Amino acid sequence: MKKILNKIFGILTLTLLSIVIQLNWIVLWVYVLEERYKYVSIGAHVMAIIIAFIVLNKKTQVYNKMSWMLFIVLVPILGCMCYFIFGRSELTKKTREKLSKTHNYYKKFLMGEKSDAELLKLRDSKNAYKLAKYMKNYGHYPIYKSDEAKYYSNIRELFEEMLLDIDKAQKFVFIEFFIVDKGYMLDRLMDILKKKIKQGVEVRFIYDDIGCINTMKTKDWKELSKFGIQFAQFNKFKPIVSVVMNNRDHRKNVIIDGKIAYTGGFNLADEYINRVERFGYWKDAGIKFTGKAVVNSTVMFLEMWNFIKETLEDPTEYIEFSKSKLESYNKIENRKEDAFLLPYADSPLDYETVGENVYLNVINNAKKYVYIFTPYLIIDSEMNKALVNAAKSGVDVRIITPGIPDKKMVFLATQSSYEPLIEGGVKIFQYSPGFVHAKCCICDGKYGVVGTINFDFRSFFLHYESAVLMYKCSAIEHLKQDFIETFAVCDKVTLEFTKRRDYCIRFLQSILRAFAPLL
Structure with missing residues (x-):
């Protein structure tokens, strides 16, 4: 009964209901006006035609254009409103300028890193070389001849090894998840993070507000921050119609001292290790990698952190610490000579998908x-x-x-x-x-x-x-x-x-x- 009530009166349910009420109220008034005043009806259809042409000339996929144009033509008033609220993948001018400023600042630290793409060219790996060049020129992430990565088909195994690595952290632990839920995984992680903070390790944690809106309350984050964990909330969800509510931080990253990184499809919730069953067996995957390639992940995290905090923090301290802790690259034990890694990120900042x-x-x-x-x-x-x-x-x-x-x-x-x-x-x-x-x-x-x-x-x-x-x-x-x-x-x-x-x-x-x- 408690779970049912929580679903009915949950924050996400109430906020979505608020948006639906707003939309219905606006649409109702427009249709009432349309019934009474012919020029309102004409204006609505003219607006639909204009919006349809705007959609047609957008820099986006044809499939996406056709879907929106069909919706706008079939239901002009509702279609136009929904397009302005949900259909524009582009960011607001203010947000775009802020994100562009942050991205341009941090990409220079990666562009200054020596890419190993030329090694691919020397090895006659033409396709790999072209892809690496594309990623550096347009994704702004270089490729590295790095340590071997470890693939996990079992997230429980990944989680246990990740905790062991976090427990060995000396300077910093950066964490970024889309979904965080209370339970076994969060409790285990927090126990180790509290211990590391007491040892002087810096811990930063990014979470997406929509991803966590039905699982974590504001008081939960405040309680955890008391232990010294620094939190950054991405794109706070407000119960008002907004374009940027579409853009969520779907990333999952854990970076330890800039020398070990984890990523994959998993979030910080018990269903990902099948401790809780939701939809049968939960099949997920993740990867751990070490070496020079972790620099990409470190800068990636700091870029997002500073975008949220509206600051421009110099990442040199973290990059240099990472390098000082890595063994001489050419002497890494058991390293495969032809192993190349390229951690990268994508965002709605530009039209480069x-x-x-x-x-x-x-x-x-x-x-x-x-x-x-x-x-x-x-x-x-x-x-x-x-x-x-x-x-x-x-x-x-x-x-x-x-x-x-x-x-x-x-x-x-x-x-x-x-x-x-x-x-x-x-x-x-x-x-x-x-x-x-x-x-x-x-x-x-x-x-x-x-x-x-x-x-x-x-x-x-x-x-x-x-x-x-x-x-x-x-x-x-x-x-x-x-x-x-x-x-x-x-x-x-x-x-x-x-x-x-x-x-x-x-x-x-x-x-x-x-x-x-x-x-």
């Missing part, structure tokens, strides 16, 4: 196979074409999606993507034991991507994301093994399955497919 472009590059360069983990498969025509073209060229393209969804409507939209992909030769698998939350991609045993970036519009165009691109790294073999083991417990989706679904479901899916970018 780095997250999607990395995936596209990997897919387009595949010769033998491409395997993908994603909880959501809501893609644009460009990604659809890349996957189908690869499959038609003889590449074994396989995608694993959930068997048990966390969001039913989004899952229907995901399933609506199946038919054209399967017809094009792409193989789709649904994870029978439960919910796949991992966001990974592997190509030909050479390239691997592990991070927070889903194959959907929100990750590609709206959210702040992060991932690690691996090239010729031993962790890629472990990632491949995880895919092979997971295929064994999946149900392969057939074309017959997509066609024989109930007519009502197929009709709903056709509507969802038309408005997919709006989800």
Whole structure:
């Protein structure tokens, strides 16, 4: 009963209700005016046409444009209002200027780092070299010949090792999560962080307000801050209509002394280690990496921290400390000579969709196979074409999606993507034991991507994301093994399955497919 009441009267529910009431009130008044005054009706339709042309000329995907134009034409008043509130992925001028200033300040510290991209050129790895150059020129993150990364298919194992590494921290621990929930994971982490703070270690923690709005209250954060943890709340959610509420910090990063970093699909909540069951078995993935590449993650975190705090903090102290603690790069024990790592971030700051472009590059360069983990498969025509073209060229393209969804409507939209992909030769698998939350991609045993970036519009165009691109790294073999083991417990989706679904479901899916970018 208590859980039901919490859901009914939760902060998120009340704030969303507040927004719905605001929208209904405005729409009601406009329609009342439209009924009484003909010029209001004419004005509304003229406005819809103008907005439709604005959408048509935007620098965004055609699929996204068509969805919004259809919505605006069908329901002019509501469509225009929703577009102004939810449809503009661009930031407000003030926010864009602030973010641009912060980004330009911090990118110079990474641009000053010596990239190992030229080594790829010397090794005749032309495709990898071109991708590395693209990432430095447009993503502003260099690639490093670094220590080996370790891939985790079990987040409980990752969590335990991460706690051990945090316990060894000497100077700083930087933590960034989209979702934080009270429970076993948070308690274990806080016990160690309290201990480290007493030892003089600096602890900073970024969390997304929307991600935590239904799990953590203001008093919870205040209580934790009493122990000396510095918190930064990303994009505080306000119960008023706002454009920037779309842009969330979806990243998950833990950086220890600038020499060890963790990232992946996991958040700080007990379902990620299957201590609590929500949607069957929760399948996720993560990665730990060490060495020079951690500089990217350190600067990435400090950029976000200072954007939130509206400061410009010199990161040199942290970068130099990291370097002083790393062993001579050429003498790292057990280091693979051809292991390259590129931690990177993507944001809605510009029109450079780095997250999607990395995936596209990997897919387009595949010769033998491409395997993908994603909880959501809501893609644009460009990604659809890349996957189908690869499959038609003889590449074994396989995608694993959930068997048990966390969001039913989004899952229907995901399933609506199946038919054209399967017809094009792409193989789709649904994870029978439960919910796949991992966001990974592997190509030909050479390239691997592990991070927070889903194959959907929100990750590609709206959210702040992060991932690690691996090239010729031993962790890629472990990632491949995880895919092979997971295929064994999946149900392969057939074309017959997509066609024989109930007519009502197929009709709903056709509507969802038309408005997919709006989800």
